[in-house]
Amino acid sequence: MKEMGVKDYxxxxxxxxxxxxxxFFLVLILxxxxxxxxxxxxxxxxxxxxxxxxxxxxxxxxxxxxARMAEALADQRINQIQQRVTSTSGLIEVINKLNLYxxxxxxxxxxxxxxxxxxxxxxxxxxxxxxNPTAAQRASAGQLSAIAFNLTxxxxxxxxxxxxxxxxxxxxxxxxLKQRRVQATETNAxxxxxxxxxxxxxxxxxxKIAEFRARNPNARPESLxxxxxxxxxxxxxxxxxxxxxxxxxKQRGDLKGQLALVQPYSMAVMDGQVLTSPDIQxxxxxxxxxxxxxxxxxxxxxxxxxxxxxxxxxxxxRPTRPRQDTSKFQSxxxxxxxxxxxxxxxxxxxxxDIQNLxxxxxxxxxxxxxxxxxxxxxxxxQDADNPTYLMIVSQIQATEASLAPLLxxxxxxxxxxxxxxxxxAEIPKVEEEFSALTRDYENTMIAYRELRARxxxxxxxxxxxxxxxxxRLVVINPPELPTxxxxxxxxxxxxxxxxxxxxxxxxxxVIEILxxxxxxxxxxxxxxxxxxxxxxxxLYTERERQNxxxxxxxxxxxxxxxxxxxxxxxxxxxxxxxxxxxxxxxKFGIY
Amino acid sequence: MDKLTxxxxxxxxxxxxxxxxxxxxxxxxxxxxxxxxxxxxxxxGDDPGSLxxxxxxxRIFHISDTQLEAxxxxxxxxxxxxxxxxRVLRTKVMQEMGRIGARTLGVxxxxxxxxxxxxxxxxxxxxxxxxxxxxLLVDLDLRDPSVQRNFGIDAELGLGDYLKGDAQVPDCxxxxxxxxxxxxxxxxxxxxxxxxxxxxxxxxxxxxLKNRYADRIVIYDMPPLLTQADTIAFLPxxxxxxxVLRDGGTTLEDFERCRDALANFHxxxxxxxxxxxxxx
Ligand SMILES: Nc1ncnc2c1ncn2[C@@H]1O[C@H](COP(=O)(O)OP(=O)(O)OP(=O)(O)O)[C@@H](O)[C@H]1O
Ligand SMILES: [Mg+2]
Numbered sequence: 001m002k003e004m005g006v007k008d009y010x011x012x013x014x015x016x017x018x019x020x021x022x023x024f025f026l027v028l029i030l031x032x033x034x035x036x037x038x039x040x041x042x043x044x045x046x047x048x049x050x051x052x053x054x055x056x057x058x059x060x061x062x063x064x065x066x067a068r069m070a071e072a073l074a075d076q077r078i079n080q081i082q083q084r085v086t087s088t089s090g091l092i093e094v095i096n097k098l099n100l101y102x103x104x105x106x107x108x109x110x111x112x113x114x115x116x117x118x119x120x121x122x123x124x125x126x127x128x129x130x131x132n133p134t135a136a137q138r139a140s141a142g143q144l145s146a147i148a149f150n151l152t153x154x155x156x157x158x159x160x161x162x163x164x165x166x167x168x169x170x171x172x173x174x175x176x177l178k179q180r181r182v183q184a185t186e187t188n189a190x191x192x193x194x195x196x197x198x199x200x201x202x203x204x205x206x207x208k209i210a211e212f213r214a215r216n217p218n219a220r221p222e223s224l225x226x227x228x229x230x231x232x233x234x235x236x237x238x239x240x241x242x243x244x245x246x247x248x249x250k251q252r253g254d255l256k257g258q259l260a261l262v263q264p265y266s267m268a269v270m271d272g273q274v275l276t277s278p279d280i281q282x283x284x285x286x287x288x289x290x291x292x293x294x295x296x297x298x299x300x301x302x303x304x305x306x307x308x309x310x311x312x313x314x315x316x317x318r319p320t321r322p323r324q325d326t327s328k329f330q331s332x333x334x335x336x337x338x339x340x341x342x343x344x345x346x347x348x349x350x351x352x353d354i355q356n357l358x359x360x361x362x363x364x365x366x367x368x369x370x371x372x373x374x375x376x377x378x379x380x381x382q383d384a385d386n387p388t389y390l391m392i393v394s395q396i397q398a399t400e401a402s403l404a405p406l407l408x409x410x411x412x413x414x415x416x417x418x419x420x421x422x423x424x425a426e427i428p429k430v431e432e433e434f435s436a437l438t439r440d441y442e443n444t445m446i447a448y449r450e451l452r453a454r455x456x457x458x459x460x461x462x463x464x465x466x467x468x469x470x471x472r473l474v475v476i477n478p479p480e481l482p483t484x485x486x487x488x489x490x491x492x493x494x495x496x497x498x499x500x501x502x503x504x505x506x507x508x509x510v511i512e513i514l515x516x517x518x519x520x521x522x523x524x525x526x527x528x529x530x531x532x533x534x535x536x537x538x539l540y541t542e543r544e545r546q547n548x549x550x551x552x553x554x555x556x557x558x559x560x561x562x563x564x565x566x567x568x569x570x571x572x573x574x575x576x577x578x579x580x581x582x583x584x585x586x587k588f589g590i591y
Numbered sequence: 592m593d594k595l596t597x598x599x600x601x602x603x604x605x606x607x608x609x610x611x612x613x614x615x616x617x618x619x620x621x622x623x624x625x626x627x628x629x630x631x632x633x634x635x636g637d638d639p640g641s642l643x644x645x646x647x648x649x650r651i652f653h654i655s656d657t658q659l660e661a662x663x664x665x666x667x668x669x670x671x672x673x674x675x676x677x678r679v680l681r682t683k684v685m686q687e688m689g690r691i692g693a694r695t696l697g698v699x700x701x702x703x704x705x706x707x708x709x710x711x712x713x714x715x716x717x718x719x720x721x722x723x724x725x726x727l728l729v730d731l732d733l734r735d736p737s738v739q740r741n742f743g744i745d746a747e748l749g750l751g752d753y754l755k756g757d758a759q760v761p762d763c764x765x766x767x768x769x770x771x772x773x774x775x776x777x778x779x780x781x782x783x784x785x786x787x788x789x790x791x792x793x794x795x796x797x798x799x800l801k802n803r804y805a806d807r808i809v810i811y812d813m814p815p816l817l818t819q820a821d822t823i824a825f826l827p828x829x830x831x832x833x834x835v836l837r838d839g840g841t842t843l844e845d846f847e848r849c850r851d852a853l854a855n856f857h858x859x860x861x862x863x864x865x866x867x868x869x870x871x
Binding site for chain 2: 015515516517518519520521524527528530532533534535536537538539541542543
């Protein structure tokens with residue numbers, strides 16, 4: 001079996017040319033009629049979306065990203081508005097206003113008519129670069145990111161199509177304006193709310209800082225140097241006071257040494273003895289008593305008298321306490337304090353050694369204080385009558401009197417030193433806390449300022465919307481009266497010719513497939529594997545040849561006559577041919 | 592049968608009437624200086640004595656080119672593409688027949704009007720043009736005899752007379768003023784001839800034509816293969832078969848049935864007739 005070749009297909013076509021012709025012209029005439037009756041007109045309006053706001057906000061982005069973002073934003077907004085405009089109620093308004101679909105309205109509920117109408121409304125976003133070259137140029141220069149969209153409406157009457165598109169787009173613009181005004185107001189309210197909230201926060205933070213300041217009057221970061229200076233000067237004062245104290249104490253110690261050498265009492269002689277003091281008198285009396293008791297009975301008046309004297313003296317002589325040496329404590333105290341100072345320079349204030357030393361120092365000071373308190377009263381004999389003694393005592397008393405305020409001063413200085421040290425130690429912590437507070441405050445302040453700026457611009461834009469100055473949808477191509485159907489009649493006719501050709505070919509091939517007759521040598525070959533001996537064509541006789549010629553002439557003549565008659569009667573009865581021709585050309589968009 | 596006899600009777604009367612009226616015509620033809628002096632007529636005279644009927648001389652008909660042309664018998668033309676086609680056919684058929692040693696060829700087709708008669712006549716004419724061949728064209732289509740019509744002759748006797756027993760085979764043959772071509776026509780259509788081809792008489796005819804004229808090629812213009820039952824009955828008496836198919840007319844079904852029917856016979860090949868409109 002031989003495969004079908006191009007030649008076979010052509011031979012099939014030529015063999016069945018009659019079918020081809022019939023089907024071709026049938027479809028052609030049908031498509032012609034269809035084209036003439038076709039009435040679907042599209043009216044389109046192009047609207048540009050100018051959005052300076054968007055351009056501002058995303059100026060920092062790359063153009064590509066900006067464009068895409070702007071596109072997405074615009075897309076969303078346009079879609080929203082479209083939904084509003086093409087809502088059933090909105091469309092019904094348009095239908096009633098322009099009296100659209102009079103036929104359909106008789107048959108269908110309005111909502112359905114509106115639903116049908118919605119399908120005829122088409123909205124296409126057009127990105128700038130495609131919209132027009134100048135816009136693309138400006139866009140690439142970063143001047144704007146404008147996007148356009150096309151709104152199209154199809155209707156079977158060109159004028160109505162245009163009017164409807166016009167109506168729809170004006171509704172669209174209205175809706176857009178309304179929405180943007182609402183949006184601006186809302187934005188404003190929101191920003192105002194935020195401003196108030198921030199103001200409150202600021203107030204709170206301000207108060208916190210004030211409180212903190214009150215709590216830490218010295219502990220301001222700037223007081224570190226001051227404190228250190230103060231500490232240094234206080235320490236030098238302390239050192240001075242200490243030297244003075246120690247010199248006074250030395251003086252007092254010297255005086256006390258002198259005092260010890262001087263008898264408080266004036267000289268008294270008894271029994272050959274110089275009785276200087278009650279102690280010695282007591283001793284003498286006791287030895288006298290012991291002698292008397294050996295000589296006399298207990299009842300002896302001498303014995304009794306001496307005993308009485310002893311008793312008296314015993315009352316006079318108070319038991320003596322060991323004398324404490326304050327200077328010993330003093331040196332220990334100085335030693336401890338120097339050690340503390342050294343330690344404090346190297347160790348942290350809560351180091352156990354420092355704590356320990358501080359405890360020792362406190363103890364020593366206590367001891368010194370008590371020993372001094374007693375020294376004045378105990379060390380001195382109340383009833384001393386020795387003038388030298390009394391003079392020394394008075395000197396001691398004077399020394400002590402000048403020592404007392406110095407001691408007080410020293411305690412005060414030490415306290416101050418401690419205070420300064422503590423302050424200095426605390427400063428980093430406080431500083432941190434303080435700077436955290438100020439930082440918070442400053443941040444809030446920045447946010448607040450920004451928000452204020454936005455509030456200003458929002459207020460401005462709201463005002464602009466109210467004044468119709470914020471118009472951003474611009475009709476760049478108003479809807480035109482469609483002159484040709486959509487798709488155009490020329491296109492339809494071309495499609496018709498194409499379809500006719502297809503249908504001719506299709507018919508031929510269908511007939512070829514359906515027909516089960518032998519078709520030509522090749523077919524025979526495919527059936528049998530051998531070629532026929534010969535293939536004889538139609539054998540014309542001379543008569544047939546002539547007849548055929550005559551026949552063709554007749555047909556041609558008849559056709560011409562027929563066309564002439566038809567055109568003539570059309571010309572006379574319906575309209576002049578030239579008018580019809582012009583009309584026809586216009587209808588197909590050819591002039 | 593009644594019909595058949597009546598028809599034959601009618602034919603005879605007609606023929607007799609014509610014989611008397613055309614006597615002069617034939618004579619004129621002979622007188623016209625175009626007798627057939629060559630071997631064809633004397634051969635007819637060599638009838639074997641076994642045949643009872645008296646020997647009659649075949650008439651010689653004048654065939655004009657216009658007559659042939661009007662009936663699409665164009666194969667004698669020179670420098671004619673269609674005639675060339677028939678010459679090609681002639682060659683191929685002769686080759687094939689020579690290969691299998693055949694001398695009689697039946698031309699048939701699936702149904703009526705496929706062009707058997709035209710192909711057979713043109714082939715016969717073409718063969719006769721070849722100086723080596725003497726050709727006898729026998730019309731076997733009893734219902735619609737076309738040899739007489741196609742050649743425009745008006746024979747007195749034909750196959751019908753032979754079948755009726757009124758005439759011998761040689762008497763029925765017709766000579767033409769075309770060299771080496773004889774016809775065995777059917778003068779009148781025979782109704783109810785459905786079984787005729789299967790009769791012994793036909794077998795005898797076939798035998799006689801084959802044996803007596805050994806140097807001749809006999810071409811039978813047969814009835815359609817599928818519409819007439821006795822076509823097949825006669826096929827055993829022919830040496831080879833030429834199948835005519837009509838382009839765009841013969842259905843595949845018919846073609847298949849023909850192939851089945853012809854499976855046991857020598858088919859020299861097929862002719863596709865009436866090839867349709869062609870650009871390439
Ligand atoms: N190739 C041809 N060109 C033109 N006409 C043709 C051709 N072949 C046949 N015809 C016409 O078709 C008709 C039938 O032809 P023809 O008588 O040869 O066929 P047939 O097969 O012998 O028919 P039937 O079966 O009736 O005898 C005739 O009119 C003839 O002229
Ligand atoms: Mg025939």
